[in-house]
Amino acid sequence: MNPSFEALLAIATQWKKRHKECHGGVVLLWEGEAYAWKDSLRDAGHERPGVYAIDEAGNVFIAEGGDDYNGAKCWVVVDKTMHPR
Template sequence: MTPLEVARRSREESGYVGRGGVIVLFNGDVQSWVNVLRNPDHWQPGCIAADEAGRTWTTIAGNQGDGALMWLPNDPV
């Protein structure tokens, strides 16, 4: 299953359809829903965030202890 499919299923099962925000995944497992994509330093590098429109971002740089440096869009800007 792709990250978007996992995020979509999680939204449906948790009642977050139509609420906006993003589902954050790490290694294919749902970690959380957050209302706004922010604070990359709260996530380790390699996390993926997916919104309801199908856009995704990945945390990059940094390390597990200090968190990531930024959210990088996976789609063309």
Template sequence: MNQLGDELHASVGQWRARNQERRGGVVLVWEAQVYGWKNCFRDAVHERPGAYAVDEAGHVFVAEGGDDDNGAKC
């Protein structure tokens, strides 16, 4: 894993440890800071391009396309 992936997983792991009532779902990260949690993925336009979502299994998803005003495309 690369440095970004290591830092991302470490931040998400710390957040999950402090917020154990939020089981499953995805932890949302922007510019290396956790900014939220969702119980499931929703429409990409609700996220900024470049935002990350990390599920409980550690899979990382990236919001891509679109723009900051209209949200991500996918």
């Protein structure tokens, strides 16, 4: 089951608190764990499908399509109202 929208935001917020040198950009999460920060949402092909990216405004994106070897095909906005809780 996918983590809730609120859980994703909480994980990203905690990561940013521990990494104060990272301003703006997006926090990347895989399997419920934050693992990286990037200054902007970049080519989805650099991430595997299922990776979440949370930006400074609280927008959540998920990498979809593709495969683990070649990377994801695109970023898709996660709709807060449609995401399971």
